[in-house]
Amino acid sequence: MALHSRVPEDESGVELEINPVYSREKSCVIPRYRLPDSGVLPRTALQVVRDELILDGNARLNLATFVTTWMEPEAEQLMAECSSKNMIDKDEYPQTAELEHRCVNIIGNLWHAPHSEAVGCSTTGSSEACMLGGMALLWRWRARRRAAGKDTARPNLVMGTNVQVCWEKFCRYWDVEPKYVPLVPGRYHLGAAEASAQCDENTIGVVVIMGSTMDGSYEPVADVNAALDALAATPGGPDVPIHVDGASGGFVAPFLQPETEWDFRVPRVASINASGHKYGLVYPGVGWIIWRDEDHLPEDLIFKVNYLGGEMPTFALNFSRPGAQVAAQYYNFLRLGHDGYRRVQQTSQDIALHMSGEIAKLGPFELLSDGSDLPVFAFRLRDDVTGYSVFDISERLRMRGWQVPAYTFPENLTDMAVMRIVIRNGFSMDLANLLLDDLRLQLQVLEHHPQTQMPPELQKKRASFAH
Known part of the structure; x- marks a missing residue:
């Protein structure tokens, strides 16, 4: 390692550099849980942090994560250039906002949204997107119940026990009863008949996963739709929508299993989420949520802000976040196209x-x-x-x-x-x-x-x- 030359002390007598020569480490303690009394040179701080990070596992050898661990150098460069742009400042960064708008429409088209102008937004990941999808289900269920003069005190959500923890969080945060369909030997994800059997008039929706984190299998969206149709056809049967958690499969099924109907081709699918930072091939964190149409995104969930230079709608849970991942998502769409994604x-x-x-x-x-x-x-x-x-x-x-x-x-x-x-x-x-x-x-x-x-x-x- 190259030696750093010592720098003069400042006027207060505080040395501005901690000499990074390892033989002097004993006298140059780096505090871990409080701010140091004075700073160090940039290269010294970089070396200290790098030294600790070599204890991490190698991301490329991580066969546990679904999250992207490799991108092209050009994409990395683009992300570095956009990391200082705040995604929420659409008036200051109108072209970044335009790239987000293009991505929403590209994804909506990929998932067979019924209208050319898709309804959706980017998020920090699928967890936030799931929260938004669940909230829309809950708000629409309440509106239907109130219009019918019925109580709204006991909403529930049906899903398999293999769901990602974000759905458990949604139910706890918004006081929704989770109704879990257990797994059984030979069936390691949600079953259509089992999901339908859990539904009642208080069910805000059924979560169906395109790519279970447990074993990578797709849950049968079309079969769940048919079972819910049969339930709705019974006397007094509830009319239950579907949210598709496509965290991983949303960017796989359209390219590898295009004949499989799991998206907006399935009539009861009200919304779909996916992680751009998984098989969307972008570094963390970016997710996407698309609704079937404007009717499936309640107006009450949309806020308008006018203190960033112009009035604009927002319906994400998070506010400030970098525009780098959205730019990288558009880069991938442009760089790979449909055939490139299919090949990857x-x-x-x-x-x-x-x-x-x-x-x-x-x-x-x-x-x-x-x-x-x-x-x-x-x-x-x-x-x-x-x-x-x-x-x-x-x-x-x-x-x-x-x-x-x-x-x-x-x-x-x-x-x-x-x-x-x-x-x-x-x-x-x-x-x-x-x-x-x-x-x-x-x-x-x-x-x-x-x-x-x-x-x-x-x-x-x-x-x-x-x-």
Whole structure:
């Protein structure tokens, strides 16, 4: 490392630099939980922070996250240029606002929105988008109930136990009863008949996931729609809308499974969210929410502000946030086009199918999914495999830098521990084969050196931490 020359003390006698030479580290303590008394040179601060960050895992080897970990240098440059622009200041940054408007319409077209002018906005991620979609369902349900002279005290939302935690947050924050459909062996996501059976006059909607985080499988949007149609046709049957949580599948299904009807082609779908920072191929954080039309976005949720240089509507939960991710999303749309997105997602799926097929051949494992929906698959140890667990495999892979999560399934299947691999753009076939080689090696080590069996209570704590 290059030595930094010492700088003179300022007029108050305070040295402006902490000399970064490691041999002097003892006398140059960096406080962690309070502001230092004086500052340091930019390069010194950079080195200190970089030194600590090398303890993080390598994002490219993180097979747990759905979030984008690689972008082209040109996209990174564009994001750096736009990071100081505040997305909410549409009067000051009108062209950034125009790029957001274009992205909303591109996504609306991709999801077969019924009108050429799509209704939606960008968000900080799918969690915020889910909140907005849930709020619109709740407000519209209240309006219908009040118009019919009925009470609005007990709203509920139907979903599988495999939903992302943001839906649990929505129900708690807005005092909505969550009605969970449990998973069962052989069905690891929401079932249509089971969802319909949970609905009643107080149901504001059903959440259907295009790409469960548990195993990467798509939930049957069209089947849920048909079941809700049948329910509505019964005497006094409720008319229940659908929100599609397309956090990951919203940018996969249109390119890899274009014939699958899950979007606004399905009549009961009122709104759809997706993460631009997942298979939308943008660094975190950006999400998108699109409604079927203006009628599905209640006017009460739209606010108008006029203190940023001009009056403008806003219906996001967050306010100030950088415009960099929106610019990068538009860059991807322009750079890749429909064919480019299809090729990128197809490559990820080809790698996922290759890996799941090889893992199935290893012997100890059985697949829960193979990557034929999302480029994501989950697998577990066969019941007759003893001496080690998926948590042991996960820990040993981490010794080589691979982050492959091990976790237990939700309520009703908590005794089933699995591993999951997420394939994203930037994870090559070469890396996939290196991971397979390491997995084979670690299995040999564990088979010859079985791990001590943990007490059940410790296994649960470990599973909870891993999840």
